[in-house]
Amino acid sequence: MSRKISILGAGLVGSLLAVILRKRGYEVTIYERRPDLRTAKIGVGRSINLATSARGWKALELAGLKQEFESIAIPMYGRYLHQMDGSHITQAYSKNNEAIYSVSRGELNKRLMSIAENEGATIHFEHRCSKVDLQKNELTFHLPDGTEQKVVADLLLGADGAFSALRDSYAHSDRVNTTQNYLEYGYKELNIPPDANGNMRMERNYLHIWPRGKFMLIALPNMDGSFTCTLFLPFEGDVSFANLHTEDQVKAFFGHYFKDAMEMMPTLMEDFFANPTSSLVTTTVFPWHFGDRNALIGDAAHAIVPFYGQGMNAGFEDCSVLSRLMDKHGNDWTTILNEYEIMRKPNGDAVGKLALLNFVEMRDKVADSKFLERKKIEKDLGLKFPDKFISIYEMVSFSHIPYDTTIRCIEAQDSLLQNIMNEGDYFTNIHNPEFEKKLNNWVAGYHETVQLFDFGNEA
Ligand SMILES: Cc1cc2nc3c(=O)[nH]c(=O)nc-3n(C[C@H](O)[C@H](O)[C@H](O)COP(=O)(O)OP(=O)(O)OC[C@H]3O[C@@H](n4cnc5c(N)ncnc54)[C@H](O)[C@@H]3O)c2cc1C
Structure with a gap:
């Protein structure tokens, strides 16, 4: 008999998962802590826009949503690096002119929720789960009127984000390993609005970066002509959020490190003091599932720092993998969840590590001439040896x-x-x-080494 599936969290992953499951005929009920984004006047939480890349697109395509989202996505073909002296360098992401896409998180989430509902999923908003009894598969919800509600799920999938109530319930049970590591950096969102004529103030099809060694500012384009900027800065220390308390301090800091950006930010002071300084966390957990009763997915299973733009993409890839396993094993959820964990856990850990490594690349290395030269060589190797070499960035x-x-x-x-x-x-x-002879030998040696690894498509 087909299982009834409950999903915790109507965020990006929970909503997409609901669409995929409904298309397969499962009865799907989602429980979401927040009010309905589409009607309530509330922020969507972290980051206004997100970079979507191949893994994200693949899952959207699988759910039949690729075209729908193309209309709200802005391609970014490379990095636009703003140097301290006001000059700039551009750096393409791919040898084949491929792009990553800036998408509004709120718009994406709203559309995914609507599509999930249109497909027949039910969403219960303002249902905050505080714990899950893993043996009974019983969820405890807190409702806005102060009452408590208990629901027993048949199959529960926890897509409730970085501070997942389901993961927390795992953490309180026997033989579960969890880690949670905060970065010593925080982030704050700022805004570059369009100019007086409604035009974008910077080149549209790039991810803009102001790399400053130990910290950085980035900006992604929005459909309304604005850019959402994110300042990543240590919480403590000489140059840190701790030393930006007054308007004079903020002005001096931006005037020194981000002069060109500051000139495009008419509401810098309001934004800086009104917007929160948020923290960044990496989490891991094992196991990812309990029997055939419940499992974790998306950030609930692997919250990562945002520097590779892969958190949502990895969560969407979890959905693609689950979908492929449903093709393979039908309604046998014991096998599906076992294989899902075996396939995804190492990848959840790996993307967390890749994201941390890319922070150093973005804030520091991209300003280094040797690094930029290396990137050019990587592209040339990819063109000369297409079946043997693909750069790490392109693989991700x-x-x-x-x-x-x-x-x-x-x-x-x-x-x-x-x-x-x-x-x-x-x-x-x-x-x-x-040199060419040596190069051929080196590339052949490299290829021989990496061929030992599994290059099979993940999803
Ligand atoms: C600054 C920043 C920039 C980022 N940029 C990118 C990017 O460019 N590309 C990319 O791929 N990823 C990016 N990410 C990561 C991305 O935001 C996450 O990986 C993605 O949102 C995960 O989706 P999710 O559905 O698993 O979790 P979430 O989006 O967090 O959704 C979880 C949902 O569960 C609900 N919920 C939480 N707790 C409960 C509860 N107890 N009961 C009921 N409901 C609950 C929440 O309200 C929410 O709706 C970024 C993250 C940050 C912080």
């Missing part, structure tokens, strides 16, 4: 290669690039037959 953002495989390739790729760059200027050397 433009492929479905498991994150775990990607992270295993880093060392071999570093060593290959080190060999190449030790020989001097690559773009001069490449015309030298002797």
Whole structure:
């Protein structure tokens, strides 16, 4: 008999999952802590816009939603790096002109909820779950009128985000390992509105970055012509949020480090003092499921820091994997959830590590000329050896290669690039037959090493 599925959380992952499950004929009920975003005047929480890449698109396509979302997505073909001296450099993301896409989190979430409802899912808003009795599969909800409600789920999927009530209930049971690591950095969102004529004040199709070594500002384009900026800065220390208490301090800080951005931010002071300074957390948990009764998905299973733009993409990939396992195992949820955990847990851990590594790249390395040269060489290698070399960034953002495989390739790729760059200027050397011979050998060696890893598509 087909299972009745309860989903905790009508966020991005919970809503998309509901669409996928409804299309397969499951009865789906979602419980969401917040009021309905589509009617209530409330913020959507973290980050106004998100970068969507191949893994996210694949899951949206699977749910039949790709076209719907193309209309609200802005392609970003590379990084636009704003240097301290006011100059800029651009850096393409891919050798094939592929893009990642800036999408409004609120708009995406609202549309996914509506599509889930149109497909026949029921959403109960203002149902905050405080705990789950894992043996009985019983959820306790707190309702706005102060009452408590208990619901027993048949199959429960916890898509309730980084501070998941279901994960918390796992953490309080026997033989469950959880970790939670906060970064010493916080973030604050700011805004660059369109100019007086309604035009964008910067190039539209880029992810803008002001890399400043230990900290950075980034900006993603919005459909209304504005950019949402995010300042990532240490909480404590000389240059930190702790030392930005007055308007004079904020003005001096932006005037020194982000002068060109400040000139495009007429509401900087209001935004800076009104918007919260939020924290960034990485979480892990094992196991991801309890028998065939309940399981974690999305941020509830693997909350990560946002520097690779992969949190939602990884959560959407969880949905694609579940969908593929439903194709394979029908209604056998014991096997589905076992395989889901085996396939996804290493990848959840790996994407968390990749996200932390990319923070150093974005805030610091992108300002370094050697690093920029390396990126150019990587693109050329990808074109010259398309069946042997693909850069780490392209594996993460433009492929479905498991994150775990990607992270295993880093060392071999570093060593290959080190060999190449030790020989001097690559773009001069490449015309030298002797160097070309060495290059062929190095690339063949690299390929031999990484071939040992599983390059199969994740979903
Ligand atoms: C600053 C920032 C920038 C980011 N940028 C990107 C990006 O560019 N690309 C990308 O892929 N990812 C990005 N992410 C990550 C992305 O936001 C998350 O990975 C994604 O939102 C996870 O979706 P989710 O549905 O699992 O969780 P959430 O989006 O957190 O949704 C969880 C839902 O569960 C509800 N809920 C929570 N607790 C309860 C409860 N107790 N009872 C009932 N309901 C509950 C919440 O109200 C919410 O609706 C970013 C994150 C941050 C912080």
